[in-house]
Amino acid sequence: RRSSWHSASTLGRAAERQREFLTLYPENPAADGAGFSLAVAYFALGLQENAIALCGKLRARWPKSAFLDNYLYLEGYASFRLEKFDTALELCRRVATDKFPSPSGDQVESENQAFSRYILGQIYEALGKPAEAPYDLKELKLLLDRVLAALARFAAASARRAAVDH
Numbered sequence: 001r002r003s004s005w006h007s008a009s010t011l012g013r014a015a016e017r018q019r020e021f022l023t024l025y026p027e028n029p030a031a032d033g034a035g036f037s038l039a040v041a042y043f044a045l046g047l048q049e050n051a052i053a054l055c056g057k058l059r060a061r062w063p064k065s066a067f068l069d070n071y072l073y074l075e076g077y078a079s080f081r082l083e084k085f086d087t088a089l090e091l092c093r094r095v096a097t098d099k100f101p102s103p104s105g106d107q108v109e110s111e112n113q114a115f116s117r118y119i120l121g122q123i124y125e126a127l128g129k130p131a132e133a134p135y136d137l138k139e140l141k142l143l144l145d146r147v148l149a150a151l152a153r154f155a156a157a158s159a160r161r162a163a164v165d166h
Helices: 008-024 031-044 048-061 068-083 085-099 111-124 137-165
Strands: 099-101 107-109
Touching: 008 031, 031 048, 031 068, 048 068, 068 085, 068 099, 068 111, 085 111, 111 137
Parallel strands: none
Antiparallel strands: 099 107
8 A cells, every 4th residue: 555645636736836836936946856846746646748848848947957867867757658769768868878967066977877777778678679778787687676675775764763653
């Protein structure tokens, strides 16, 4: 059973709050992050087209944002989900290879690099061309296994905190 924060009504309310924030405070330093949160809510609600459109607007509005790689990744992943493979390839390739602004202003590799490489492999698999994938899928599987293990530890810690709170 999913926790209540995953429900469509909860996500819908969260999305509405993000839209309100962006409307009322478009110049707020946190607006780029609020925009990304809204795009994530759209994606979670199954509104991939909305997520794609918003990520494009966010990239245009904040081209030097520390969220730039997140905008690209989410737009690429949503494009993949909609089987817009050419767009997904272009966006995920950028996330996998380019450097992006960090909160400190440095140019760094994306934290979404491994996920983007995985999506690239999935796209080539879907196109029936797995040998053309530019990355070693065994290496990516090891990376993703580590990520999944870290997420499992995070979920277990969250469950322990929730049990203590109740």
